[in-house]
Amino acid sequence: MSQADASQVLPDPASPLGDGTDALAATYPDVLDQVALARLYGEPLFALPQDLYIPPDALEVFLEAFEGPLDLLLYLIRKQNFNILDIPMQDVTRQYMAYVDEIRSTNLELAAEYLLMAAMLIEIKSRMLLPPKKPEGGEEAEDPRAELVRRLLEYEQMKLAAMQLKEIPQYGRDFLKATVHIEQSLQPRFPDVEIGELQAAWRDILKRAKLVQTHKITREELSVREYMSQILKQLQGQRFVEFERIFNPEKGSTVLVVTFIAMLELAKETLIEITQAEAFAPIYVRLAYTPV
Structure with missing residues (x-):
């Protein structure tokens, strides 16, 4: 030193x-x-x-740690190789109560849930000492231990499943994700391009260009006044003209609509008359005045 x-x-x-x-x-x-x-x-x-x-509780050693009353019961049964379908209630209850008395002296809050199971064991033991009540219909009396056995079997299945899940490797506990840092150069390096690749790219561009088509849409301008004059000329010199003869379907639906609007305008201005002799009879159109 x-x-x-x-x-x-x-x-x-x-x-x-x-x-x-x-x-x-x-x-x-x-x-x-x-x-x-x-x-x-x-x-x-x-x-x-x-x-x-040194406080007395500072040096306590727990040889067995149980997660609850069912875990303790299952431990006592499996440790002594008891048949879980035929539990010797007297031996199991005696050993269970010894453990409960031990933890009651040190941790009263922990012993509360164990005392509830102890009451259930004592009740089952008492029911087994009484003569069984035979149900109606001649069926066999239910075993007082049936509900406890069912809960123990379900708990054992869940415990075994949890142990199997625990053995599966877990990220962060059994293995870690490997990470590798690669330093890249400051100037990017582009791959070399050959002539064949350029030709293939150009052919692909030409193929896509052929798929593109342009359409020019034009709108035909029609004058209602012009078609009104045509209807008046068509009615001159004739007494009655059938309604269907005013229209020309070969010129398209747009011309038909404009012609119909022109006819309505003429009827509104009382320049023509639209008549019908009776219901479902043919409709006729004529001039409302006599030209000089």
């Missing part, structure tokens, strides 16, 4: 331990040859204090 280390271990002569030599020899014998167990308020501690108080 160097002189600097020794100066850190040795107490200060001005400290409450005294003036140095006698107090050091009496309290810390062979200080330079020992290793401090700990430091208390900056001072080295080479031995445990004689008046150190």
Whole structure:
């Protein structure tokens, strides 16, 4: 040990331990040859204090840890190779109550759920001592242990399934995701292009260009006044003209619509008359005035 280390271990002569030599020899014998167990308020501690108080609960050792009353019952049954379908209630209840009495003395809150199961075991044991009641119909009486056996079997299945899931490798516990950092160069490096690839790309562009077609849509401008004049010319010199003869279907639906609108305008201005002799009879059109 160097002189600097020794100066850190040795107490200060001005400290409450005294003036140095006698107090050091009496309290810390062979200080330079020992290793401090700990430091208390900056001072080295080479031995445990004689008046150190350790709480009784600080050194408890649990040999078996159970997750609940069913886990304890299943442990007692499997440890002694009891048949779970024919549980010896007297032995199991006695061992269970011994464990409950043990944990009641240390942890009353933990013992509460175990006491509920203990009451159930005592009830089953009492029902087994009584003569069974035969149900109506001659059926066999139900075993008082049936409900407990069902719960134990279901719990055992869930426990085995949980153990199997626990054995499956899990990310973060059994393995980690491998990551590799690749440093890229500052200037990008483009791949070389050959002539054949350029030709194939150009053929693909030409093929897509042929699929594109352009359409020019034009709108025909029709004048209602013009068709009104045509209808008046068509009616001149004739007494009656059938309604269907006014229209020319060969010119398209647009012309038909404009012709019909022109006829309505003429009827609105009382320049023509639209007549019908009776219901479902042919419709006729004529001029409402006699031209000079």
